[in-house]
Amino acid sequence: MRKTMILAMVLFFLGAVETGSAEAEEDPEQDIYAERMALYKNMESVTHIPWYWLAGADAYERGIRRAGNDREEAEGVISIYYSPKEWSGPLNPEFDAENPVAVSMFNGAGLDGNGNGTASLSEDADVLYTFAHYLSGYGYDDNNIRKGLWDYYKRDQAVRSITNHARIYRKYGTLDLDEHAFPVPLRYNYSYNNTWGDSRGWGGRRIHEGTDIFADYRTPVRATSYGVVELTGWNKYGGWRLGIRDLTNTYHYFGHLTSYEEGLEKGDIVAPGETIGYVGSSGYGPPGTEGKFPPHLHYGMYRDNGYSEWSFDPYPSLKSWEKQAKKEA
The missing domain is CATH 1.10.530 (Lysozyme)
Structure with missing residues (x-):
């Protein structure tokens, strides 16, 4: 048989x-x-x-x-x-x-x-x-x-x-799920530079593990890839933050949100371009702390090698996704 x-x-x-x-x-x-x-x-x-x-x-x-x-x-x-x-x-x-x-x-x-x-x-x-x-x-x-x-x-x-x-x-029902999206809609006002690795002082000496995308309050924040919401809630550094794990095991971190998209929960599957939250200035303190810095999205990316995770510079990916989005606009 x-x-x-x-x-x-x-x-x-x-x-x-x-x-x-x-x-x-x-x-x-x-x-x-x-x-x-x-x-x-x-x-x-x-x-x-x-x-x-x-x-x-x-x-x-x-x-x-x-x-x-x-x-x-x-x-x-x-x-x-x-x-x-x-x-x-x-x-x-x-x-x-x-x-x-x-x-x-x-x-x-x-x-x-x-x-x-x-x-x-x-x-x-x-x-x-x-x-x-x-x-x-x-x-x-x-x-x-x-x-x-x-x-x-x-x-x-x-x-x-x-x-x-x-x-x-x-x-x-398909393996062709490699699409990505820029985390902020192009029609909104935003700006960003490569700030990964810069020093940070609040809460102790540390490096900046991401890129800050400055935008107005309530600017939509979008999923950058297909993935699953792995984490939500408050963090004293990132405020209301959200983490998504994609199909390459890359962890996408979205920090300083003012709120999540209504109905979004841990364990949800998301697609690139889907709204997951809104830009804010939360963090740097206990739950509810806001306004200690201008509103922006802290976007970070982390690799998993099977033993541990570490931050890597998301700026090249952001520039690539932004360029592609402008080409398709």
Whole structure:
């Protein structure tokens, strides 16, 4: 039975790759989306793990690879990572072993996902099937999948990010979600300079982890990407602030708001350009403190490398999104 399912999966996958290759010259990026989706859907049919969970985990690991320097670039379109030692077995003298029987004998993780008789780290189908098969050992519903993810990553943020990525993919039904938006509508008066890294004195010596976009009170603040609202509430530095995690694991921080968009709550999925709040001057004190500085949006971006997060300069991204918005206006 399993051989029949694997054969069907291989035929389907080969057909998807052949179709995608014909379109590659027209739009290589769309071809990558099609190839990934074909892999996700094939593995869903074999392991019963919903495709959007596989897409969510793959997106999380793709972000980890971009943020860190301890993993080489993925060879194919799937970014889920196994070290050669994990794949072939910790005691296997041949870390490049691809014989499924030998890998199994040494308790390696690697499995043959496309029925060609090898378990290869360089084959997307093998890597994705190995990961999906692991999760299937916990069950196929959301709660059990999250348990499997926790045992795999041993990190709350990983499970939270993958869960939210999966929710986004499930809602929109596509992988093509790379659009961005400038956080303030162009028709409003605003100004900004590169202030990331500048010194700040209130509350102790620290650096400015963002870019200040000065605008009038109640100027709409917009989501800059597809993501999930991960945090809301008061912070003595940022006042009424809001945090959104996108599909690259980047955390977008919006500070000094005067209020949130009505009905917006933690856990909501947002799209680029969607209003999430309004410019204010809240912060630098206990809840309710306002007016200690001119109204502006503090916009920050933070990368996650799988272990910790750190601030990076959002100014280049802001200039790029603003330029694109002006081009489309």
